[in-house]
Amino acid sequence: xxxxxxxxxxxxxxxxxxxxxxxxxxxxxxxxxxxxxxxxxxxxxxxxxxxxxxxxxxxxxxxxxxxxxxxxxxxxxxxxxxxxxxxxxxxxxxxxxxxxxxxxxxxxxxxxxxxxxxxxxxxxxxxxxxxxxxxxxxxxxxxxxxxxxxxxxxxxxxxxxxxxxxxxxxxxxxxxxxxxxxxxxxxxxxxxxxxxxxxxxxxxxxxxxxxxxxxxxxxxxxxxxxxxxxxxxxxxxxxxxxxxxxxxxxxxxxxxxxxxxxxxxxxxxxxxxxxxxxxxxxxxxxxxxxxxxxxxxxxxxxxxxxxxxxxxxxxxxx
Ligand code: SER
Numbered sequence: 296x297x298x299x300x301x302x303x304x305x306x307x308x309x310x311x312x313x314x315x316x317x318x319x320x321x322x323x324x325x326x327x328x329x330x331x332x333x334x335x336x337x338x339x340x341x342x343x344x345x346x347x348x349x350x351x352x353x354x355x356x357x358x359x360x361x362x363x364x365x366x367x368x369x370x371x372x373x374x375x376x377x378x379x380x381x382x383x384x385x386x387x388x389x390x391x392x393x394x395x396x397x398x399x400x401x402x403x404x405x406x407x408x409x410x411x412x413x414x415x416x417x418x419x420x421x422x423x424x425x426x427x428x429x430x431x432x433x434x435x436x437x438x439x440x441x442x443x444x445x446x447x448x449x450x451x452x453x454x455x456x457x458x459x460x461x462x463x464x465x466x467x468x469x470x471x472x473x474x475x476x477x478x479x480x481x482x483x484x485x486x487x488x489x490x491x492x493x494x495x496x497x498x499x500x501x502x503x504x505x506x507x508x509x510x511x512x513x514x515x516x517x518x519x520x521x522x523x524x525x526x527x528x529x530x531x532x533x534x535x536x537x538x539x540x541x542x543x544x545x546x547x548x549x550x551x552x553x554x555x556x557x558x559x560x561x562x563x564x565x566x567x568x569x570x571x572x573x574x575x576x577x578x579x580x581x582x583x584x585x586x587x588x589x590x591x592x593x594x595x596x597x598x599x600x601x602x603x604x605x606x607x608x609x610x611x612x613x
C-alpha cells in the first residue's frame with residue numbers, strides 16, 4: 296500500500312490534493328505536512344506533521360520512519376513574491392527541490408515524486424499562442440528560472456538514477472478553498488472574493504491580459520491521474536504542458552457580472568503586468584492528452600458558477 300507525503304499541505308494546491316488523496320488511498324496513508332498549521336480538515340482528518348522541507352535531516356528522518364513511497368512536493372514561493380526577494384526565493388524553490396530529489400534517491404521506499412512546474416518557465420521569446428511543449432524558454436522571473444532549472448533537475452534524476460519524477464506545468468489555478476499567495480495569476484481568485492465581499496475589484500493586470508487558467512478540480516484530478524499513469528506511457532519526466540482555458544480579466548469580469556450585475560472592475564496594473572506579458576496566452580497540451588489522457592472538464596462558465604456558490608457559502612452570504 297502506498298504511503299504518501301504531501302509537502303506544502305496548507306497551500307492552494309496541497310489543501311485540496313490531500314483531501315482527494317485521502318479519499319482515494321485512505322486517511323492514514325496520506326501524510327500532510329507544512330511549515331505552518333493547515334486547515335482543521337487536513338490536520339484532523341489524517342496524519343499531519345509540521346515539517347520544514349529546507350531541513351534535510353528532519354525530512355529524511357520523517358520519510359524513513361513512515362516508509363514513505365510517494366512524495367508530492369508543493370512548497371514554493373510564487374512569481375510575484377519571488378520578485379520582491381529574489382535570492383531567498385531562489386534558495387527556497389531550488390534547495391527544497393534538491394532536498395526532495397536527493398532524499399528520494401537515497402531512500403529506497405520512495406518510488407515516485409511529484410513536483411509542480413509552471414507556465415512561468417516560458418518567457419518573452421516563446422511563441423505566446425498555443426505554446427508547444429518544447430520551444431524557446433528564456434524566463435525573466437526568479438520563479439520561472441527556478442522552475443526551468445527544477446525541470447532540468449527532475450529530468451536529470453530520472454535519467455541518471457531512474458527516479459520516477461512526474462511534473463505538470465500548471466497554468467493559473469483557480470480555487471475557492473485556499474487562496475493563492477503572491478502569484479501573477481491570482482487576480483482570477485481575488486476577483487471572486489471581492490465581487491462577493493465588496494461588489495468591486497481593482498485588478499492588478501490590464502483588462503486584455505490573456506492567460507491560461509485551470510479550475511482546481513481539474514488540476515487535482517489531472518495530477519493524480521499523472522501519478523497513477525502507467526510508467527511506460529510517459530514520454531516526459533521533466534514536466535508536461537497543461538492548457539486549461541484562456542481568459543482575460545475583462546472576460547472573467549463579464550462572466551461574473553452575469554451573476555452579480557452591479558459588479559464593477561477597475562484596472563491598475565502593477566509590476567506583475569510585465570510578468571504576465573512574458574507568459575503564454577494559451578498552451579498546447581496535446582502530449583499530456585496523448586500520454587496520460589488528460590481531459591479538462593470545467594471551462595470559464597461552469598467554473599464561475601461553482602466559485603461564486605462556494606465562496607458565498609464560505610463567507611456566509613446569500
Ligand atoms: N500561478 C503561478 C503564479 O502566478 C504561476 O505558476 O505565480
